[in-house]
Structure formats: structure tokens, C-alpha cells
Amino acid sequence: MPVRKQVSRALLRYFVFFSLLALITACGGQPETTDSQAAANSNQSAALPAGITKESEDSPSPQVGSESSSTPPPASSTTPLPPPPSGDWAITASTQTELRLLFQLKPAPIGKVYDLAWSPDGQVLAVSGSSGLVVLDGETLEIIWELETTGRFSSLSFSADSARLAGSDGSSSLAQVWDLKEGKTIRTIPQAGAISAISPDGKMLAAVEDVLEYDASGNPGPVKTILRLFDLSSGELYKKTEASSPFSIWNEAPPETIGIFYSADSRNLQTVNIFGDVRLWNAVNGQMLSAAVNPYTKERLSLGTCQVDGSSTSMFAVACYISYLDPPCTEDTPGCNPVPKGRYEIGLWDASRINRFRNFVFKDPAQLVLNLVLDAANTEVGLLTTNQFDFWSAANTQAPARSFGMEETAPWMANFQSCPSCPAPLLAMKPGGSDSLLAVAYANRILLWDTQTGIEVQSFEHNTQEVTAAALDNKGSQYLLAAGFSDGSLAVLDPSSSAVKESIEDAHVAGVARLSFGRDENNLVSAGLDETIKWWRLGESKPQKTDTFNTYSAFAANQDAGILITSQVTQNQNKFVTDMKLLIQDLQTGQVRQTLEDWGSLVKISLDGNWLASHSSGKINLWDIQKGSLLRDFPAQLDTSTLEAIAVSPDGSLVAGGQSRLFYVQNANTKEVLAQGAIDTFTVSLEFNPAGCLLAAGDLFGRLYLLDIENGEVISQWQAHTGRITHLVFSRDGRILLSVG
Template sequence: MPFKTGPLYPCNPATERAVSTKLSVDPKGEKVVYTNGRAVIIRDLNHTDLSHAYTQHTQSATVARISPSGFYCASGDVAGNVRIWDVTQPENILKLAIRPLGGRINDLAWDGESKRIIVGGDGKDSGPEANHYIPLLPFRGLRFGAAFFMDSGSTCGEITGHAKAITSLDIRHQRPFRAISGSDDNTVILHTGVPFKYEKMISQHARFVQDVRYSPDGEAFASVGSDGKIFIYGGKEGDVKGEIKRDSTSSLMACSWSKDSKSVASAGADGIVTIWDASTLKSTQTYTIGTDIPSQQNGVVYAGPNTLVSVSLSGVLNVFDTREGSKWRTLHGPPKAITSAVMSDKTFYTGSFDGSIKSFSSAGECDSVKGNGHNGRVAAMSHDGTKTWSAGWDDKVASIEGDNFGGSSIAVKAQPADIASTPGAVYVASAAGLEIHPRPDGSSSVRSGAVTSVAAHPGPNEDLVAFGNAQKKVSLGRRNGTDIQVDAEFDDNRGEVQALAFSPDGSLLAAADSSGRIVLIDTNDKKAIVTSRWTFHSGRVTSLNFSPNGKRLASGGMDESIYIWEVGRPLKNTAIKNSHPGGVSSVAWKDGNTGLISTGADGCVRTWTVDEI
């Protein structure tokens, strides 16, 4: 095989204010499972580079849970689809694909025998077509829940009784089986089984029920809601055992039982995670994550006897060792689709759609870049040899030093589309034109005419600069003070020029466009040497990067593919298909001329080793 996959550095969970984020763990308690976009992430809590991403959903995934046996994972999405897939093999072979609901799947649960699954969510479809994938499931009109066997998809009961969308549900793992479901109609319903059927409605909450969970021993279950209340119930009959009294009335978003069934943890919108004694209904441990909005706690799960994991609204995972008092560690990752990235010495920076920037060390450790950064999409990033620059849709260019935004920032004339930097200047491409900002701080200028992409290579006396536009033209020139002296123009591209890159010695320039074509230009002879051979991308090319020796060119595109082109042998290439669901946003070289790192719309950072051809 011409390439090998390396460690994956995952995105963090997708969160939404006032919506519970469903976290789960594997049976061993070593990995936490969550979703972001179309990806289901299985993240190792101690070794991030052992994480795995499942990306076969065609719609945004909402919840994923591994079976008690540890062999399969069931994941649901916003379209009502549930996929059951093997977690013991990297290929994740599909066991069953089913559409039990017509709307979003909010939660799902396995029974203790890993044979049955119940799901709950929105019941948007009210016609028989909603049952197309479950022929044996009788039509009952608008449904908010369903129960089926994991091997055949045939029905094993009904999850009924709610008047609004089900937000959470769970199954008692001991016989006799019981199922519980919480809903936006403020009620909890107990179902007997199997087959599952309606038993009783419990109306203790005054507002939305956000989460319901059975204790591991099956003797009790708990519910939390937007009214800030926690109730404990008997596991078999659903009788109310007690209410936990809290000092705060803020919404509770999630709850989870300890492995010994003696404690229950809650996560609230007040930024507090609390552990409660299930017998005394008193608090035994409290963690205050913060009081600002990003610190709101959206989900919580026990990963082991002494390990608790919560997720903040910002997407940060908080890992608590319940034996260490009030201390905890955090796990970072891009919270949204990665829109740009750059390699800076041994640090890899990623910029996301929400404006956040993360830094990855050579060992893959991730941290957030702190300070006054961007409040809009990070459109492009560049490294000038000493400093890293980022351009955002907040019409600002910021500098990055280590894990902090530096004091240098530049206000640009229009929304930036691309950025390039050298020790002598920062170049910004936008609809206003090509902005030139000499460094150290000097008077800036704008070359008129909309520019879609830009690249720069430092020279001994002046920078070599290339820029492209929507008219399929690439201009090549040199910076003369605050202006660009254009030496040559090329019109070999067949679409809007989206990406440009110089080789390390500046002798070659690659230009890629929206049609998928890549043109290779000799900057010394001022002529195109490859014009029609590098056209394998089926969509817009978003990123180009030459290897350190200049003999290979990596390209990434919206067709979810990465190609490695051989400069000396234009007919040779290595294709990495389906590398990032939703499209590749950036490619960069690491570890010489064979190690590659890439980012994409899935929010993940992936590494590859490409064989020499």
C-alpha cells in the first residue's frame, strides 16, 4: 500500500446551549465516546493518539454508545438513522443500518445482553414511510421512540406515551428488563419488557427532562431536568425514592451513576459538576469549572471507579479523579470544522469555523491558543519562519506566539480569503485587493482588484509573491516596497484560483483552482510545466504544500481526497481517498518527505506516512 494511516488527533464533542450532550464510555472505562458532525469519536482518555473516528454517517451524528459486550457501537443521527458497527476492527464493518424514527435521534440505549436497542428523539414523520426500514414495526402515527433487535431490526416493543420529543432514555440491564424515557413534555415514563410496553408516567419535573440514567445494579434510576431538580426512583416499579436538594435552580443537563451504584453525578448550566451520595442524597464532591457561558456543563459520564468526565459548552472535556479533591485535567481539540492550518516549526496550528485556534505539539498534545483572537471563521494561516499569522472573518489578522495570541494584529480592509507571510511582510488576499503590510510595522498598501489566493517566498532582497483571482489568472511578481511588480501572468487554470504554494527554494509555484486542476509553474523561466496532468481532484482544491526537498506536492480538496504528486514524474501520484468527511481543508508535511498531516471538516487532525514512489 503506498500510504499508511498514522495517529488521529480527534475533535472535541459538538455542544449546543441548553441541549444535553450525550457522553458514553467503553465497557473498560478507558475511552469516552461522543459525536461531532458526521464523526463518531472513540477517544482514549490517557493516550489521545490511540483515538478512532467513525465517519460513515451521511448526516450529522448525535449520539453513540458501545454495547455492554464491547463488540459493537450504535450511533444515531439527525435524520433518524441508526448504524450498528463493529468496534473490534479498524474497518468498522456495518452490522445494521436502520431508520426507526423520522426525525433526529436524541439518545439510544443497549440492553444488558447487547441484543436490543431503544431509541428516542423527534417524531417528524407521521406517515407509513417512516417505518420503511422496520417492516415489522406497526404504524402508530407520530412516534418519539422505538425498540428493535440489533441483528435484524425487527421490533421488540414500543416506546410510547410522550407528547413531545424524547430527550433521553435508558434500559435496566438486569431481568426483569425495564426501560425509562424522559421528554420535553416534562415527564418520565417507565416501560416494562420484553417486549417493551408503557407501564406508568411520572410527572415530578416542572420543565424539560434532560437526562435519565439507570444505576449499574438496576436498583434505581435518576432523572435531571431544566428545572434544576434531581429525582431518584426505584429501578423496578419507578416509585419516587427522593429528591436531591440543591442550592441552585439552574438547569441540570446530564447525570451519571458511579460503577458501584452508590453515587450519582450531575452536570449543570451553572458550570458545576457535583457528586451526590445516592443513599443520603447529600453532596460529597463539587467541581466548579467556571461561571462564564463557555464553562456551562452539558454532559457527564463515569468512565471508571474513580474517573468522571464532563464536557463544557466550549467543547473542552474535563477529566476528574474523584480521589484528588478539586483538581482535574482537560482534554482539548477543535470543537468545529477545521477551516485552516499551518505547520510552525514543531507546532501544528489549526483554526476552526468558530474562530478558535488549537496548537498541537510534536507528540500530538493539544491546547487552546489563549488571548484576544478571532470571533469568526479562521480563513487562513501562515508561518513566516519566526511568527505565525491567522486571518479571520472578523476582518482581523492576528499573530500567534506559542500558545498565546501576540500583541501584533492587523485590521484588514475586507473579509480575508487567504494570507501569506515572510519576515519582511504580511500579504492578505480579499475582495478589496491584495493588502501588503511590511514588517516590522510600516505603512501598508492595497493592490486593487479582488484577489482569491496569495503565496510568498522570502528572497535575499525582495519577496517573491504570487496571487490569483476569480478570472482564473495567476500573477507572479516581486515586492517593491509597498507594491508588487508583476513579472508574468498565467491563465492555465480552469477555475477560480483557490490555493497557491511555492517550493522551498522558490523555483516552483503550484496553483490550484475550483475545478480541481493544479498547474505547476517554473518561476525562473516564467512558464507552466504541468498544465493538464494534475486534474484528478473532482472538486475545489483547498490546500497545497511542497515537501521539504521540493520533490513532492501534497494537495487536499473538497472531494475529501488528498493527492501526493511527484514533481519529477508528473504521471505518478498517490491518492488518499475519503480522508476527511466533508472535505480536506489543509495539508502539511511533517517528519521529512514522507510524513503528512491533514485537517478537514470533520474537525480531526490525521497523520499519514506516504511511501516513496
């Protein structure tokens, strides 16, 4: 059954799309700098077009376009595709239906591991990560299936016959179910819940979402837990039920359900939240039958958070660390001097009814428990700490049945100790109990470890490298792609053949954050998380120039104009930003040409190199680059959310903004909103095509939209990535769209 893990969900890869048909047509015109500029510089926002209103707290979330307007992802070619032929063909409104996937760079099938789950028969191990989801052979750990995914799955569960696998994306609430006999998707259910589980009979999917409500004064109110039950034969929602519970202002963790456990007959299920509250639900009609509320995790004098584990239909484990004051008194009690203390309470629960049949209590533990694992077959609980792994039997809670130190758990524990900020190893106990094997995932390894002997039985090494930045260059029909990776390396590739033309290992100490070609395809400019920006000449192992690059800095480049935009960031001794200025630099040399008084960290340069859009103080600022002067500003259309993405059209006649639930295009002269798209999450990336007639938008959940500016409608949308789309770039001829996500 699924357990929601606290993991980083950073995934970056890129796709290139292109169309073989379309004639580029001109749209718009340059922004005016006449007397109308004074009027346009007023802070009054232009009226929104019909159908878009100011967002309010009680307004319903706008939905993504209707099903009829949604388009499937561009199909992949079975053979390498050449770039589009030379000429005037490009991606336009009339050719968007012919988009095809030209090239995909995905260095790792798994990436950073999010969850592990054994099939009930112990034959396979499912592993989900930042780059995808694979099914491994339970003995050899060889890849059997690399499943097609539409999300980043933080929890996994199997049907009792091991034939079906369900995954849940905790960020987007998307659920996906696969048939493991054929390795194909059965159902994809959007907005199901933050965590889900497939019923033992494989017929139903239960999904749970927790919503913290607030009163009129902004104080946290009750937590609303929503249970949704889906029929997997149709994918339809057949039952939705809600239950509320109080939330204390003393709680440090956000309310969330961390485990769903079905009974063996699929008629009941239990949910467990992060505070250790257990609820029993009728899995047929959705009615909540009873609840066991933990009284020790939600008050000022006694707080706690919990972990869960369990993959069988017989039992599950709940482990809570509780910090409390002894005696339980406050400063209002005369003469009371309480001592802070802590304890672990670990309960074994019956999966068919509300019944904690065994309880372990460890007072004042010397170390924190990093992870918990339940061996249901042997009724044992494994507790992993920073330097020890103890297995406790339900038959004897006085002393551990077995203890393993660093000698037995190295190197996987040594790896964690050398990197305190890294996530703790993930654990999954193989069902059955005959061979006592534990699956362990850490760093770039997945291994099988014998819990009786402490011996590593099998291992699988996988690449965790991710694409974190990309750039596109084209001369005629010749295209080059530059990619930056999470390990700090760079590569230049030919997308028509997948051949690596050039690679630079250890270009940065940390991951590559931003990347651009220089004035030609032989030069690169890269900015890294190591706070350096470097100018490279391909064929040379060392950079031509290195400068500092603050992580708050802007970054935008225009190859044809030879312009690079970065920021001069001033921070105090506490690392707070006290001042920022935009630097207009020579792309080839890095020499500063002029400085603009702007705090903008979001910047875009028009294709003609004359106009600069930046974001600061809730506005889009439009600058004349040649004069270094502010032309006018554009307040965000919705005052209830910030601008997350901006863009400027090739000739500066249009600006675009992206916020929560909305992206839009404005006339740069009149501020009139010409086109808009409503979505159900944050807009995080925007880019105009070279003709200025289309706007590409990417959202937080990996969906890509094409907005036809002339008719003001979203004409295409599809699931391009499994998570946040960080960059969108059209080729200069408009025939290829690059997305990084």
C-alpha cells in the same frame, strides 16, 4: 449505552512530519503571460482526466484509495528527534515511506468534553473530548489511560464486563473499540454510523445512520434509518438493515438516532430518534421487530424534540418537550384562536422489549430542561433546569423526591448561567446506586456530586486549551514553531527540545485564528477572533501595531517576499458583507502596497512571491502580484460542490483546488488537470512542497494525503488528526510538513 450529545466539535492541534532522505528536484515552470493568456482566460473548464467524471446526485461516492495504497501514520520517536540535517534532503515521492513524527503539541488530553460514560462496575469513568479520550479512576478521578484515538467521540459505551469501551464519531461515522485491560485499540471501523453501541457480551457493535431522502422536487421525503451490525472478533460487517419513517416539513431538528440500548442477553436492541420514536431490532439478524412512533412531535400543530439517557440493560428514559396549539386548529378554522402551550413527557422504557412502563407529564413548565439523567438502580429521573435540579421517583410522580437549588449546584450551574452560549453540563449517573454519585462535566472541571446530599465529593480539573493556529520558520537546520491557542495566547517553541522560547499571554481576547512569522524569527503577525490583527516583536509584551481584522478576511503571508495578504471587508448594519477587496501589505509594517478587486477569502502566495491564488465566485483566480493584474481563472472541476481549499505552486506554474470528494492539480497555462485524488469527504487544506512535485491535502476527518504530481497518484495517506485539518505548511527547505487539525 450511548447517547448522542449536541456538542461543538472544534479540535485543533498540530503535528510536524519530516523525512531524512530525498533530493529536491524541480517540477513545472512559471505561468505564461504570452498571447496564450487570452485563450486561457476563457471560462471553459479543461477536460477532466480519465477516471474522473462530473459528480451527479445519484453517482456513488468515490472511495479513499485502496487498502494497499493506504499507509500507517508516521511513527513517533521514543526520544526527541533533532531536525533533519542540512543539505538537499527533503520529503519527496521516493522518501514518503520514511516520514516520522517529529513533534506534537497537544496541550490538553481531553479538551472540551463531548461525553461521559461509567463502566457497569462503577470502577472507571470514560471521558471523550475535542482533544482525546481518557479513562479516569471512579473514586479519585485520576487518569488511568489516555487512549489512542482516530476520531472525536460523541458517544461512548461499555461491554457488560467493563473490559471493552466503544466510541463513535458522529461527524465521520467512525467507530473505535478499546481493550481497557491493556489500554489498546481492538478495532477501528470506518463509516460505521453516526452513533454506535457495544453489546453487553462484548462480541458485537451496533451502529446506526439516519439519511433524509428528498423527492424530485427537493421536498424532504422519508427518513431512512440504517442499522449495521459488526463482528468485533473480525471487524467485519455481518448484517445491514434499513427502515423508513415519514418526515414532516414542520420538523425543525434534523432526523437522527440519539440512543441505542441493548437487552441484557445481547439478542435485542432498541433505537430512539430525536422525535421520540422507539424501534426494537433483532440484534442477531438485524430484523426490525416493532416500533412505537411518537405522534406528537412531527406535525404543524404539535412539534417536539427529545433527549434520552440510560446506561443499564434494564431500562432507559426518553424525555420530549412538545409545543402544541390548544385547541388544535389553524387559521382555516373559523372562530378558532389557539393558545400556544408546552409540556414535557418523560417515559421509562423496558430495555428488552417495546414497553413504556412509566410516564411523567409536566404541563406548561416554567423552565426548559437542559439535561436528563436516569438513576436505574433507584428508578429515578433527574431533570436539570437553569436554576434547579429535581429528582423524580417512578413511585410518585406528583412531587419530586429531592430538589436542589443554586446553593447545592453552584458553581457548575453558576458557570452555565454566566455563559448562556456554553453547552449545558454533561451528566452521567454511576451505576449500582449504593453511593448515588453523579459525574458532572462543565467548563474545565469534572466532578462527582452526591445526588442525595448535593455535596461535591471529588473533582478533576483539566486543560481545555487547544492549538488554533501555527506557523513554521527555519534557517538552515534550525526550526522554530509558533503556536496560537484558543485562549488567545501565543508561544514560540523549539521542536527539537520542546522548549518554549517565548510566550505572550492574552495576545488576543478570543482565540488566535491565523499566525505567521514576520521577515525573521523575531517577529510574529497574529489575527484573532476578537477581530484584531497584531504585529509582535518577540521579547516585547505589547504589539508594535494593531489593526482591525474581519472574521471573513483572507490571510496569507510569505516571509521571504515580505508580503501579507488580508481583506478589506465592508458590511452593512445587519453585518452582511457588501464588498471585499484584497490588500497586499508589507509583512513587517502592515503598510498597504496595493489593492485587488477580489472577494476571495481563500488565498495562497507562491513561494517565489510573484503569484497569488484566490477563490471567488466558484473559481480560482491567479494574480500577478507585481503588476496587480488577473492572469486567468480556473472554474471548479465539479459544479455540484464549492471550492473549499486552494493552493499555488512555488513558481506559479500549477494551481490546486479542493472540493467535496476531490482534490486536483492543474497546469496554470493550459488548465489541463495533471493529477487528482478522490476522497469520501471535503478537502479542506492544500499545500505544494517547495519543489512543486508533491501536493499535501487534508480532509474534513483528519486524513492527510500526499499526491505525486508527476505520476498523478496519491502515494500516501494516513490518519493525521482526529478531525478537520485546517492548515498545511511545508518548511522552506521541504524537509518538514506542519499540519494543524
